[in-house]
Amino acid sequence: MDEHRSLHDLLSLRELEIFVAFGETGSISAASRRSGISQSAASQLIQRLEHRMCLTLLDRSARPLRLTLDGHDVMRRAENLLTEAKQFVNRFDEVGLSRSVFLRMGVVETLCLPFIPKLVEALGNRLDRLSVMVGSSNMQREAFLERRIDVMIMSDSMDDLDELKRHLVAEEPFILIVPRGRVVNDIADLRSLAAELPMIRFGHRSAARLNIDAQLKRTKVPIIRDIEIDTPHAVIGMVAAGLGWTITTPLSARSSWQDPEDVELLPFPGAQFRRKLYLATRRNELGNLPEELARHTKNILREHYLSGIAEKQQWLASEIRIPE
Structure with missing residues (x-):
């Protein structure tokens, strides 16, 4: 391969993202849904990656499709490279306290009202757009792995997921x-x-x-x-x-x-x-927003849940622990 070719010619982060999405979901259609593109476009990007690298990454004779030996190797290295790329971007484009964001969030069914309105109120102008999926921890896990949500509030610590940053927000x-x-x-x-x-x-x-x-x-x-x-x-x-x-x-x-x-x-x-409730995000993504969300979540639980419980059931309120 010509050593004078540009990095743009040798590497495409978008192609790597689609390929990693396939490796994590196990299908072209799921990878396309996660990435917001058509199935044919996702397939073409993976083919371009194979051509660029002069490797066969997918075993197309298998049903369903699966990674080849080279595919597994590229998958592992691509995941590390994409993590490094995100850290690079976050360092210079961090989600600061004054910047507005598009937030895709999953919340357990039992923590819907008044939590969501109070969170929107607390974030104020920080939100350009908010998308909330209300569902079980299992539903959130699936959506998180498919990158349909970026933040989860759930009762499963999901210790088996690498690169997950967790904030304990309540124990009851x-x-x-x-x-x-x-x-x-x-x-x-x-x-x-x-x-x-x-x-x-x-x-x-x-x-x-x-x-x-x-x-x-x-x-x-x-x-x-x-x-x-x-x-x-x-x-x-x-x-x-x-x-x-x-x-x-x-x-x-x-x-x-x-x-x-x-x-x-x-x-x-x-x-x-x-039960423990966690707020979780991908490690090294979203800058300081996860800490801000965890802080708001704990404040909302104290002011709008714990206080109401204490008015009616003081013994019960004393059993709930919300970290500082």
């Missing part, structure tokens, strides 16, 4: 919510309640749901009947109507209850188990 206990007047002092009482009324479940794909199911199994509370509902407000409404009981967290309940006097919020009668 799981609690029992039962119809008004019901008393649950111990696991035996909970077993009796579960035998009498169905458990009202929310978030079949959520990390919290897995945590709850595991705790019920450990404490040997059999769920004979259950009802699954996709909206947290409806879950609390079913309990308030005396039609079942549920397990959730204080912050989730605070965003869902119409009138906390309609239900009983009780400590889980067995060993306490807790």
Whole structure:
């Protein structure tokens, strides 16, 4: 290869981005959706990269397509190169405190209102545009990997994802919510309640749901009947109507209850188990914006969630930890 050719002739970051998107998603169509271009354009860019490098990167005889040995090597090196390129850009084009941004964000369903309006209010002129996806941690993970969102607020630390920057924004206990007047002092009482009324479940794909199911199994509370509902407000409404009981967290309940006097919020009668909420972004991206978002998030949780809980359930507010 001619050593006098320009770097522009030897390397295209856009082609590398599309190629890495293919390697991470496993398909040309998913890579094109992530990158906001047509499938044919994505395919052409990968072919141009192969021509530029004089390598075959995709095994086109396989169904589905897969990386060749050279493809795996280029994938690994391209990921490092793209990270370095982003660090370079961020150093000279950092998202400073006075600069407005386009923010693509994922938020867990139970932290929707009043969180989103209060965050928009706190950011003020910092936002040129805001896109919010409300969904489970699993949904956010998928969107994050496909680069459809840049910031996540979720209950899964996602320790298996490299280059993820996490900010712990809250830690809270799981609690029992039962119809008004019901008393649950111990696991035996909970077993009796579960035998009498169905458990009202929310978030079949959520990390919290897995945590709850595991705790019920450990404490040997059999769920004979259950009802699954996709909206947290409806879950609390079913309990308030005396039609079942549920397990959730204080912050989730605070965003869902119409009138906390309609239900009983009780400590889980067995060993306490807790949920952590994280704000996460890709490491070395978005400049100082992640720290700003984490700060606003914690302030909103203190002022508009924790204070409301403290007014009605002081014992519960004392169990919630929001880092400084």
